[in-house]
Amino acid sequence: MEIFIKLSQFLLSLSLLIILHELGHFIPAKLFKTRVEKFYLFFDVKYSLLKKKIGETEYGIGWLPLGGYVKISGMIDESMDKEQMALPSQPWEFRSKPAWQRLIIMLGGVTVNFILAFIIYIGMAFYYGEQYIANSEVKDGVWITNPVIEKIGIKTGDKIVAIDGKPVQKFNEITEKILMGKEITVNRAGIEETIKLPVDFIDKLMDGGKISIVSLRLPFIVTDLTEDSPNKSTLKAKDIITSFNGRSIKYADEVIASLDTLKGQTVPAIVKRDNVEVPVNITVNDSIKLGIKYAAALPYSNIKKLGLYKISSENYSFAESIPVGIQEGKDQLIGYGKQLKMIFNPNTGAYKGVGGFAAIYNIFPNTWSWEVFWGITALLSIMLGVMNLLPIPALDGGHVMFLLYEIVSGKKPSDKFLENAQMVGFVLLITLLLFANGNDIYKAVIGK
Structure with missing residues (x-):
């Protein structure tokens, strides 16, 4: 069930981002009377799961969930439709439109990505507010x-x-x-x-x-005990150690720091159990230490209930949520830009952390939370927008780069040049895709 919930969130987020991104291309193309031959969620290599033609456009769902696309007539894209490009240009084709219209069509996808992220952050600020520990x-x-x-x-x-x-x-x-x-x-x-x-x-x-x-420094709260724990008969889940080896204990790290010097010993302790202090003896085993699983993190609701830290809350009106959401979007955008800069600097080693679809899948929780879902979706939307703006042929940014050259110089790159650039960009993208997903496999194999 947990896998199903995680997978459902992953596919829903991915589908939403792909459809809206492609709509960002589709809508201006239609406004400029440019024919769109296909609109697909996921790739339909050889065959599609679903398809239906409405007017001049075939809408469908492919079987390969690596993205999506719109096929615009008269455009050199991943379809590499050389036969169409060899024919005389038609008024409804992309290549027949003014450069400024083609630029708007190509920027439409990333524009939608950024707008979507900011809308989500504004909505989250308004609906959920903010909780934090100062x-x-x-x-x-x-x-x-x-x-x-x-x-x-x-x-x-x-x-x-x-x-x-x-x-x-x-x-x-x-x-x-x-x-x-x-x-x-x-x-x-x-x-x-x-x-x-x-x-x-x-x-x-x-x-x-x-x-x-x-x-956060937390009390030593028992969450579970291992099967072979020497303390299984004396400790229970939710016990909080308040004294250990004759010393008052406030935080778990104070217990952990003393374990190496107490190996093989049984020491007196006091635990708070159902708000009652209970004296117990705790054995520090040589190989498994205490054999106790303890809380390394707690949700804000438990922190508040236990009175560990003051939880600050902010609620925003709709008008107040707009600048809050915009600022959050800006912070995430700047932060992701910094991450990319580090990734492209080999000295940082950050490239080792680059992940593919498995990495994206793993950031979704095992339990359904709309708040977490929308937060991840907004961040992924920013990531998708930034990545698509990279000046790599085959990405939106590559098309934008060539269109800006055309607008500034007044010279349009030849179809042959664009075809070759598209192939180079495609090979580069496949290489990056293999590297990112190879990183996922490597981490899974070595257990990191």
Whole structure:
């Protein structure tokens, strides 16, 4: 059932983005009286799952879910219809239209992608509002569980006060800002220190196998016990350790930090169970330590219920949600631009994190959440828009590049040149597709 929910969200989001992107091409083409021969969701290589011709356009669903397309008459595209291009141009064909009309048709898809993302962010701000933990509320610093983060000099208990010199206002912004940042300012025991991130920081993160950056410090809350746990008879799910080996405990990291020195010992502890403090003995086993699964993260509802951190809430009127949503869209757009810049810089190693369809599938949750669904869809819409604008022949950006050259120079590239450029672009896209999906397979095989 979980796989079905995840797959349903993935296919619904992908289908929505493809259809709207292609509509962005289809509508201006029709407005400029350009014939559209096909409008397809997914690719119909050899055959299609569904198809119906309405007027001059065949609408259908292909079997290969790698995208979608509109086939516009008289246009050199992925169909490589050389026979049509060898015939004299007709008034209804793309190649017969003025360059400015062709430019609008080609920019239509990415324009829809960006507009869609901003509309979704505005709608989410209006409908869901915003919940966050102010960074100032994290009074005892952060929890570091990733050895890579520890090696660069950030420790559990550090307060992250600024990234690249800009103060951090919301805790949930820290991870993304660190990934995109160059230096981190921490407050350690009242003393501020600036830590520079290595150029290959992301590469080190991926080689380490753990993507977590920082977490909230949480109490040691038992979520489950392993079958062979030596503490299975003494501890229960939802127990909260408040004292361990004679020492009062506030956070889980305080228990974990003391385990190496207590191997093979049974130590006294106190747990809060149903709001009652219960004394227990906890065995620290040599091989599996406690044999306890504990909460590394909690939803805001549980954090609020337990009174761990103050949850700030913002509700917006429709008028207020517009600038909030636009700002969120701008932030995501800028952030994705920075990611691309890092990917194209081999020194960062960020290219190793490039993923294909499996990576996109895996970002959807196993449970249905419209809020998460719309947030992911908006981000994917921005990604699709930016990627399509890259000046690569076979992408919208490649067509736009040649059209801008035509408008500025007054010279139209020859059909032969455009055909060759289309083939080069197609080979490049296939290479990128194989690389991205190959990364997915590699990560799955090595378990990262």
